[in-house]
Amino acid sequence: MRYVSTRGSAPDLGFRDVLLAGLARDGGLYVPAEWPKFSEAEIRAMRGLAYPELALRLLTPFVGGEIDEATFARIVREAYATFRHEAVCPIVQTGPNEFVLELFHGPTLAFKDVAMQLLARLMDHVLAERGERATIAGATSGDTGGAAIDAFAGRDRTDIFILFPHGKVSPVQQRQMTTSTAANVHAIAVEGNFDDCQDLVKGMFNHHAFRDRVRLSGVNSINWARIMAQIVYYFSSALSLGAPDRAVSFTVPTGNFGDIFAAYAAKRMGLPIDRLVIATNDNDILARTLATGTYETRGVMETTSPSMDIQVSSNFERLLFEAHGRDADSVVRATQGLRQSGSFEIDKPALEAIRTEFDAGRSSMAETADTIRDVLAKSGYLIDPHTATAVKVAREKADPTTPMVVLSTAHPAKFPTAVEAACGVSPALPVWLGDLMERPEKFAVLPSDPKMLEDHLSRLSRADRESSGS
């Protein structure tokens, strides 16, 4: 399996190089040169497989023989052994045709664990094989950071630097990033919003001399391996609802477009998916884009679902590439427009192609709070604000003939203030995180300044020291 960049001028790479590269050298994102396909009979034969075995079957084609079978199987099994639910990503029914896919049974209570536990082990393996070290940089609006820190803490081959927007993540999210005692973990509070953090990280990737010196790798969903791992739970949930003999729809609380792009990938691989519904909070750039055909950034509004407070939705670039028939020039034009004027128009045929697969809706903060209350009252089930934005939108788009699966991307205990304000119940953290709020914090505070950030990383990165021979 080879991987190509959405911007067309970076070299094609194999799986191990894509895993370590993160962002392509032309600023684009890697996608598989072709989508692996599974027939109906092959999908039917996946029914009843345990989650790690299903993951092995679906992900093996993406690895393309670059990691031997036995090692890959061991890594996958170890990654999912960290989950505290036997099914890894179970579904629960919350309405006649409404199901919630619980993605929060991993170590940090967020869907990011599903991919990050695998990614860290894969990177460790490839780095050990090559006898190399890497510097990991990631931007987070709250959940990616905690999940990445948990997955990479204490790993000898990597130093990890996580940038989060100062004062704009929930207290639980912040502590999950700032209380690690591992020497290779470095949390950085940036004076800015998530888009600033993401810009800084992409800036470091696009500064090739720096990138090469510190051997920069990424853990955001710009890294193909993140998307790859997230494909599995679309299959597992659809299989348990009757796929491939029955189509299902998914509603996904969306920010950086990684999770819903994994659903699109599952569909391209043969999973019968009817509608893919994008749910946004008040930062509704994607819902506006689908309605108008213009992707137009506005200021970021702080909401009760902070992980979705974002304007520049990185993985939308992967969808643009597909919707334009894999024409990299169209993607380059769009990204130039975004950089120059904060907006771009999507051509009519590409927009139609997107609308054929996707639908979108928005949930305001008040509607999200109402939904938390309503789901608790009617189903006795407590959801977090990100999940609630999706339930609200899913209910507007529901079709009585097709099961609708709503992705529950975080445990409610990560956002106790918003949940309690909505419904009067304050969800408790699980026992293993019971003392999280009392643990001492350690983090740097930096302005949104590329040079200061690079200096900070250089000072602390072991890969940089090795490259400079000091």
Ligand SMILES: Cc1ncc(COP(=O)(O)O)c(C=O)c1O
């Ligand atoms: C809890 C939660 N829900 C939803 C999202 C949005 O997911 P994506 O960025 O993949 O669209 C995020 C952040 O990624 C998140 O942390």
Ligand SMILES: N[C@@H](CCOP(=O)(O)O)C(=O)O
């Ligand atoms: N919502 C995310 C933002 C980063 O997204 P990613 O999936 O690209 O890592 C977060 O919680 O950090």
